[in-house]
Amino acid sequence: MRLWKIFALALAAIMLSSQLAVAGPTYDRVMNAGVVRVGMMTDSIPGAFFNDKNEWVGFDVDIAEEVAKRLGVDIERVQATNRTRITFVQQGRIDMSVANMTHTRERDRVIDFSITYFFDGQKILAPVGQYTSHEDFVGKRIATMQGTTSEINIKNLLKELGDPNYERNVISFQRESEAFQALKMGSVAGWSTDSTILLGYAAQEPGKWELVGDFISEEPYGIGLPQDDSAWRDAINFALQDMWKDGTYMEIYNKWYGPDTPYYFPMTDKIEVWP
């Protein structure tokens, strides 16, 4: 009985001491602690995923590590999903979320965003040679993920193209991997989300998949930051712009999206740089 009590008390103590948040301006807190907590995805290839050695790698991971390095602090990596990436920032569980998150106005009402650090657009992935344009998907079922901008965009697209059952034809999964599994199995005709994610998954099985049609929307990615904390936002923005200026950004970009990689995605835009 006594052992149990000690065990329970110790457990409670550990939980309280390790998990209590210190509220306050993020910049000072990060600098004092020497650690920045970054939320990243686990299912987005090549944004942030687990490789065959179970290491967490990807474009977002490298960007986050570079930002932390420039701030002169260590990085604590936190797993986030489409569902948790915004809630974590709201709750103060993480200091920034580098989680291929599109900067939208609805999201900007609850958290803040850095400048755009990546330019993506939404497309539809389908088996090679079966579909040629968006119109071909009318009346077909399309997979996407719950809680993403892709979900809203694809519903709007199907509605515009005149699909009366657009609500039922869009199947929203919890994760990217589940959507891809559904596509592979054939239970959906296509999978629609940001094109780099689609490329990442398609590259796992070269020659079997293709992107159909034009971009459905533009998806500017921003780093999610706590609301109303401009000192912290400035620090992140300056770090991103410095990375762009001295070429580190393009190095990381080419490592993951360059012509020699399976995920080739040409850089078409330019990060906003303030003089």
Place this chain on the structure above:
Amino acid sequence: MLKTLASKNWVQNTILIAIIMALFYYWAFIFEFGYKFDWSVLYTVNPTYGENLGFYLIYGLKVTLQITLISSVLALALGTFFGLGRLSTFKPFYWVSTAYVEFFRNTPLLVQLFFWYFAMPHALPLEMRHWMFGLNYEFWCATIGLAIYTGSFMAEVIRAGIQSIDRGLLEASYSSGLSYFQIMRKIILPLAFRAIIPPLGSEFLNNMKNSSLAMVVGVADLTWQSQQIESLTFRGFEATTAATIIYLSLSLSMSGILNNVNARLRRTTYHQRDILSYGVNILSWPLLKIYLFIKRILWVFFPKKQAGLKLTPTQAILKQILSTTWTALVLMSKMLFAAVFVYGIYLGAKGLYSFNWQVILDNIGTLLVWRFPEGRSDDVFMGLGGLSFSILMAVIAISISFFIGLIVGLGRMSKNNIFRLPCMMYIEFIRGNPLIIVIFWVYFFIPVFFNTFISVFWSATIALTIFTGAYIAEIVRGGIQNIPKGQFEAAMSTGLGYYRTMRHIILPQALKQMIPAIVGQFIAIFKDTSLAFVIGVMELTYVAQILNNRLMIYPFEIYTTIAVLYFVCCYAMSIVAARLERRLTPDKIRLRM
């Protein structure tokens, strides 16, 4: 003076109300929320999306009800079939039924749903797959998967109910010349139903709560819709509260009906009547009248003939022919079943043979411990994950929830309203909601109410603990109620106080009786750890998803492996539970001699 005052009901109620008011006051006026409430998202038209998101919840409720109703009917059919199979003397049928019951009871529903949705279609030919996908596949996959899961629990309930009937009755009815079907219909089933209906009812309730898992295969049920509102507006607190209230009212009304049915089954005379039974009477009145009317008409048109005991020769021949065909039919169906059984084993063996065992071998380490002990400094427990993580969560949850359950269970039985009412509310509140909703509570509510956050591991473990606490409280209550009242009276009259009576007399006996039920609850929590995957905890199911995501082409191998891992752990524990039960109830063993 104080003691007599404290035993008055009105004093207790006043204190309770005062405490609630104080808490309400604290959170309403003094506490600074880091979160701004906006309940209007639930009933006004959202300007960004141009839709009233409250309707989403109603659509979700409709889907939840559909899934619940259809899967309940299917599960009852499956449960009856395999429950009888568990009692059958025809061996292949018995084996199939046992395998069905044990396998589906001892693996998590979530893994089963993943298997049905993501792995099973790979085994089918392409045309059949496409035909299936055209039929609202997500919905049917979730519904049938749920029915198969619930059916395995119902089979056990039905088997236990039929077995609880005295053997002597069976022998008596056989010796009075009734046939098997007559015995079943007239003697055994009517009696068995009395034993079966109460636990069957709680299976229906569980089935409704489990329908919340349909969200993982993309079915837009109530939980899914509440999370949809969350992801559209980031109002997790409001959306989850709304879903909670809907689930709670659904399960409270269901358990109200069930309690009424149970009370009717127990009742022999008609003097106790409450509001619920009046409600049922009023609702069932027209049905009853229609039934009586039809029966009467049938009686008018087809009066029962008095048949003679002696058969004419034609009748005798007819009877002979009928009975021979019947025997032949039974034999044929048995052979057919055996053939299907052998074919099933052949298919299974073929499937196992075609498995890529190397993949399983390469990744079993990852499934068991993830990347322990080579984790980075920012990983929890040195990169632990997978099966050992699930076990860790289950162990922490059961050990803490045992104490919660003990205290709440005792509080629930207290005569003092100050303890009884909050404990009762806790139990009903938790038991009225699906675990997935409880996980979302902890995840959304703790940050709002305490201005702090906890890691996903701890929020999932706390959710499991709170959830299990309510169930253990009910086990504790049952255990204590089983102790004869004389024991309390004897202890009290020897001058022991409440604490010492409980500590030295009642609890030691009651706890001993509760152990099998608690082990059963432990199995349930262990299976439920798989739900923590929705908020991204590195437990077995999530690790399997990550692996599947990377390997891409071996879903069958991976889902089967994790199903087997879960099964081995749960089955081992359920054997332990059965052993304990036999050892702790010695009188049952004596009966067998």
